[in-house]
Amino acid sequence: GGEEPQLAQQEEVGRLVLKTFTGVNERTFLTIKPDGVQRHLVGEIIRRFEKKGFKLVGMKLMQASEDLLKEHYIALHDRPFYSHLVKYMSSGPVVAMVWQGLDVVKTARMMIGETNPADSKPGTIRGDFCIEVSKNVIHGSDSVESAQREVTLWFSTEELACWEDSTEHWIYE
Numbered sequence: 001g002g003e004e005p006q007l008a009q010q011e012e013v014g015r016l017v018l019k020t021f022t023g024v025n026e027r028t029f030l031t032i033k034p035d036g037v038q039r040h041l042v043g044e045i046i047r048r049f050e051k052k053g054f055k056l057v058g059m060k061l062m063q064a065s066e067d068l069l070k071e072h073y074i075a076l077h078d079r080p081f082y083s084h085l086v087k088y089m090s091s092g093p094v095v096a097m098v099w100q101g102l103d104v105v106k107t108a109r110m111m112i113g114e115t116n117p118a119d120s121k122p123g124t125i126r127g128d129f130c131i132e133v134s135k136n137v138i139h140g141s142d143s144v145e146s147a148q149r150e151v152t153l154w155f156s157t158e159e160l161a162c163w164e165d166s167t168e169h170w171i172y173e
Ligand SMILES: Nc1ncnc2c1ncn2[C@@H]1O[C@@H]2COP(=O)(O)O[C@H]2[C@H]1O
Pocket: 081, 085, 115, 133, 134, 135, 136, 138, 139, 140
């Protein structure tokens, strides 16, 4: 009984957030994985999204806890590689980021490449910088809904910056 109104309220907030972060305000969650940090790819990866024209609205270098990563990868908890994945992701610092822009979820996935680097074309991040699926350098949200879930899981609202990009007139019609 008592929990239902709260749940309805949460769903309402969810719908509102989803409506707010559409069009040029669409947001995605990206994280440079421990192998990407160790291999000094942080600058190169950020450079690609920055030069593309997307807006960086949140970023932090952090060592993620196993609890956070278990929640982040909850949809994969039945997969045989789940616990290995959680251990690897918590083994060193990652760079968690929120990027904003028109169709940023889909476009970032295209820039990242396929989950398996062997299927990723040259020119994509995974196509250019890695070989194995279990060391694939970067994560990107796979849908607007998972982006919303992942952004709120990894960042508080105070950690996200709202700023005006002076080049926007040269990027959007
Ligand atoms: N067969 C696999 N073996 C190990 N890790 C995998 C396998 N398939 C997927 N993954 C990892 O699981 C992750 C899920 O989403 P990511 O985009 O972070 O990238 C994926 C890979 O790092």
